[in-house]
Amino acid sequence: MPETIHLWGEALCLDYANTVDWSPDDEHLHPEQTDVLRTPDTLGRWGQRLDLLSDATLASADELCHARVLRDAVHCLFSSISRDKAPSKKDLEVLMSNYTQAVKHASLLAGENFYMLDWLAHDPRRIRYAVATDAVALLADPRRLARVSRCPGRGCGWLFLNTSGRRRWCSMTTCGSRDKMRRLHQRRTQHTD
Numbered sequence: 049m050p051e052t053i054h055l056w057g058e059a060l061c062l063d064y065a066n067t068v069d070w071s072p073d074d075e076h077l078h079p080e081q082t083d084v085l086r087t088p089d090t091l092g093r094w095g096q097r098l099d100l101l102s103d104a105t106l107a108s109a110d111e112l113c114h115a116r117v118l119r120d121a122v123h124c125l126f127s128s129i130s131r132d133k134a135p136s137k138k139d140l141e142v143l144m145s146n147y148t149q150a151v152k153h154a155s156l157l158a159g160e161n162f163y164m165l166d167w168l169a170h171d172p173r174r175i176r177y178a179v180a181t182d183a184v185a186l187l188a189d190p191r192r193l194a195r196v197s198r199c200p201g202r203g204c205g206w207l208f209l210n211t212s213g214r215r216r217w218c219s220m221t222t223c224g225s226r227d228k229m230r231r232l233h234q235r236r237t238q239h240t241d
Contacts, residue, residue: 050094053084056218058209060098061183062196064175065123066218067094070205073126077203085119088112088172095175107172118146118176122183126207130198149182150177199223 057063069082075082085091088107109113125135129198141179150165154177156167165181167174186192197210201223208218217223 050084050090050097054219056208056235058211059182059186061122061173061179061186062109062204062209064179065120065126065207067119068183069203070123074127078102085116085140086174089177091115092172094174105172108121111172115176117142118179123207126196127198129193130196130207144179146176146180150180153177180211
């Protein structure tokens with residue numbers, strides 16, 4: 049659910065990509081069970097949880113479709129980068145198209161020592177715009193981009209920034225723990241043979 053999904057990506061665009069589980073081939077894994085962005089309502093609730101929307105504004109079916117296309121492109125793009133592969137031209141074009149729309153519909157908001165793009169707080173497109181802007185910023189930061197990792201956990205595929213340089217899993221409490229238990233079981237099985 050949008051209110052309970054873990055936010056382990058360490059970047060908005062990676063948390064957005066992690067709103068569904070991924071197969072090793074970058075396909076949705078059990079979307080009927082793992083996809084948080086199944087309905088216009090859940091998209092709005094996710095946006096509200098991350099303070100992107102002022103309320104759980106109901107997106108249109110068309111906006112949900114655009115949001116999911118962006119999510120898939122962002123995942124595939126950063127998944128490729130995490131595997132030292134060039135992202136596909138198609139995924140880069142989807143991101144660039146969303147980023148162009150974001151800039152076109154934005155206003156500049158003054159922060160304390162900076163300016164940032166901002167959009168109407170009740171516009172569901174604000175989710176896509178913020179994600180696209182965050183993804184472009186991550187692509188432009190070589191230090192952070194080099195730390196994008198893909199969780200090797202079975203049936204996970206989530207993306208995260210490996211800020212420590214030692215992190216292997218999206219979370220040690222889930223995927224890391226499962227792998228640890230699987231290896232322990234294998235060792236025990238081998239010793240009994």
